[in-house]
Amino acid sequence: MxxxxxxxxxxxxxxxxxxxxxxxxxxxxxxxxxxxxxxxxxxxxxxxxxxxxxxxxxxxxxxxxxxxxxxxxxxxxxxxxxxxxxxxxxxxxxxxxxxxxxxxxxxxxxxxxxxxxxxYPSHDAQILSYGNLELDLKSMKLFKDQHEIMVTTAEFLLIKTFIIHQEQVLSREQIMALAFGEAYDGYDRNIDSYVKRLRQKIEDDPKEPMFIHTKYGIGYVFGGKK
The missing domain is CATH 3.40.50.2300 (Response regulator)
Known part of the structure; x- marks a missing residue:
């Protein structure tokens, strides 16, 4: 719906x-x-x-x-x-x-x-997945182990970008452009706040993340090894 x-x-x-x-x-x-x-x-x-x-x-x-x-x-x-x-x-x-x-x-x-x-064309792939995470593009809902995790629009766009570009090291500037478009004029540190909130929702232990890893001095990488 x-x-x-x-x-x-x-x-x-x-x-x-x-x-x-x-x-x-x-x-x-x-x-x-x-x-x-x-x-x-x-x-x-x-x-x-x-x-x-x-x-x-x-x-x-x-x-x-x-x-x-x-x-x-x-x-x-x-x-x-x-x-x-x-x-x-x-x-x-x-x-x-x-x-x-x-x-x-x-x-x-x-x-x-x-x-x-x-x-939201119907002929496009409707589900993105990584591990036990599933992202329904049509309903804009995120699931972990088949249980819905409530996310905001910004968090949805962020996790979508991460899954599409999984195991790629992305700078904050790249994440902003990919998730929110070139016209986004927010501060790059906004990404840190979004990531923090997203980790609280999807990680078993946000202090030891399994999905979103920090690459100090660069940005973030989703999935793969630290």
Whole structure:
């Protein structure tokens, strides 16, 4: 099941969108402001974000900017504005699509379906595995010994990168580019924090890791011998 974060401060609109998402078989989560949206995003795994631009406090452009620092998740912007400059600004910041209010919920569902299909093609391998770890790319879930381990979007992207590039020594800069894209402008030491949290979740003994090994002065290597 695809999980979608809906960021919309007008309850009438969000109720309609959530109902249509449910009817389409998606799991919708509502955030009613920018701060709440970032809290949900950093603590959960989502496949797509519907993001309203005009919100009090932290607006949609600011939320999009923060999301793009750690993730290339597909984002559809919702806006009542039709000025070309707003669209260009959103696309420049990494938005994947725009829907102008008032919109047809059916059209929105078609756009969501098309974007999900492009982002998560069914003909690609759906499971990555290493030892007793399995990563389901479609559901964005991580399993160890067939038991689900809850991970954030950033942690999911990190473990995916490690498994794909297993037994390769990667610098922090390489990890940032591979996991989060060249446009990621976070600090390389952010990777250390992500690795620490991931070790707490997947290692039997985080102090004696079996999966993620530190290469002092260089970066990290996943799997193989120390």
């Amino acid at each position: 695809y999980s979608i974060l809906v960021v919309e401060d007008h309850r009438e609109i969000s109720n309609i969108v959530l109902k249509y998402l449910e009817n389409e078989g998606y799991q919708g989560t509502l955030a009613e402001n920018g701060i709440e949206a970032l809290e949900y995003f950093n603590g959960n795994t989502f496949h797509l974000v519907l993001l309203d631009i005009m919100m009090p406090g932290v607006d949609g452009f600011q939320v999009l900017s923060e999301i793009r620092k750690i993730s290339d998740i597909p984002v559809i912007m919702l806006t009542a504005k039709q000025e070309e400059v707003d669209k260009l600004r959103g696309f420049d910041q990494g938005a994947d699509d725009y829907v102008i209010k008032p919109f047809s919920p059916r059209e929105l569902m078609r756009r969501i379906k098309a974007l999900l299909k492009r982002t």
